[in-house]
Amino acid sequence: MMDSQTQPAAVRARGIVKSFGTGDTQVTVLRGIDLDIYLGEMLLLVGESGGGKTTLLSAIAGILDIDEGDINVLGVPLSGLPTGKRTTFRGQTMGFIYQQFNLLPALTAAENVAVPLLIQKIGRSDALERAQRMLDRVGLNDRAEFLPKNLSVGQQQRVAIARALVNEPRLLICDEPTAALDGPNGQKIMEILREVGRSPSRCVIVVTHDSRIFHFGDRMAHLTDGRIVSIEPIVREGTA
Ligand SMILES: Nc1ncnc2c1ncn2[C@@H]1O[C@H](COP(=O)(O)OP(=O)(O)OP(=O)(O)O)[C@@H](O)[C@H]1O
Ligand SMILES: [Mg+2]
Incomplete structure (x- = not known):
């Protein structure tokens, strides 16, 4: 993991500022976020409820426009891209697990999973086959x-x-x-995510307050008062 930090960051965020609302009700949620995520790592992000974790993830994904700062993902300056290009780039390079899931209620489980592929114009039967394989991996082959x-x-x-x-x-x-997962299912999912983060060409950022899964991460970043106040390596047994 340390070696990976000599590489350029896969995500490089600098000076991210984001407010919501106007006038008396305006709240500044992100107050100058600096954060790097490296290829081959899983970065955990923790911080209090309402502290801006989801806001920061949405900014990194280019789903949410920021007020100030720069976000570069895999060498591409996100804020410089027009919305359409940003959406295409996101579809090709990113996966997002939303806190509220955002499943489409009229589509089956397999169709929901296939959506990112269908958007990329992959044929329906191919897409559904790949979706089925992913459902198998998360233990939902019969759903x-x-x-x-x-x-x-x-x-x-x-x-x-x-x-x-x-x-x-x-x-x-x-x-x-x-x-929303019990202990064994949570561990199983984290093992799948962990595998993604181990790949030298991929990386994972996980917002969590679930201490049962902290040991899966490589580094932990703390978001407090709108800033990343510390980032430390997570020492696991056998890897120290
Ligand atoms: N679209 C919005 N309009 C107005 N305020 C918003 C909006 N989205 C988020 N906020 C505010 O920004 C703050 C941070 O919200 P955010 O969802 O990023 O927190 P969080 O750290 O993810 O919290 P949690 O751990 O509870 O999920 C909250 O005070 C919230 O009210
Ligand atoms: Mg949140």
């Missing part, structure tokens, strides 16, 4: 034809995870990916 409302919350979360992984993203962005 492919279910609508989200007929799945448990933990199963919905696993569908959302399969969807984020299906296009083999180089940057995987995870917002509380184990929040």
Whole structure:
């Protein structure tokens, strides 16, 4: 992991400022975020509820416009891209596990997982086949034809995870990916995410407050008062 830090960062965020609202109700959530994420690592991001973690992930994904600063992802300056190009770039390079899952209610589990592929004009039967394989990996092989409302919350979360992984993203962005999962399922999912982060051409950022999964990470960043106040390596048994 240390070697990877001699490489250029896969994500390089500098001076990110973001406010919501206007006048009396304006809140500045991000107050000058500097953060690098390197290829081959899993970075954990922690901080208090309402502190801006989801906001920061959305900015890194180019889903949310920022007020100030620069975000460079895999060599591409995000803020410089027009919206359409940014969406295409996101579809080709990123996977996003949303805190609220954002599954499409009228589509089956398999169709939901296939969406990122269909958007990239991959044929329907190919896309559904790959979606099925991803569902198998998250332990949902027998739920492919279910609508989200007929799945448990933990199963919905696993569908959302399969969807984020299906296009083999180089940057995987995870917002509380184990929040709805029991211990064993959480560990299983983290092992899959961990594998992505081990690849020398990919990286993972995970927002979490689940201490049961901290040991999967390589580094932990703390977001406090709108800034990254510390980043430290996570020492695991046998890797110190
Ligand atoms: N679209 C929006 N409009 C107005 N305020 C917003 C918007 N999105 C987020 N906020 C505010 O920004 C702050 C940070 O929200 P954010 O969702 O990033 O926090 P978080 O760290 O992810 O919290 P949690 O751990 O509870 O998920 C909150 O105070 C929230 O009210
Ligand atoms: Mg959040």
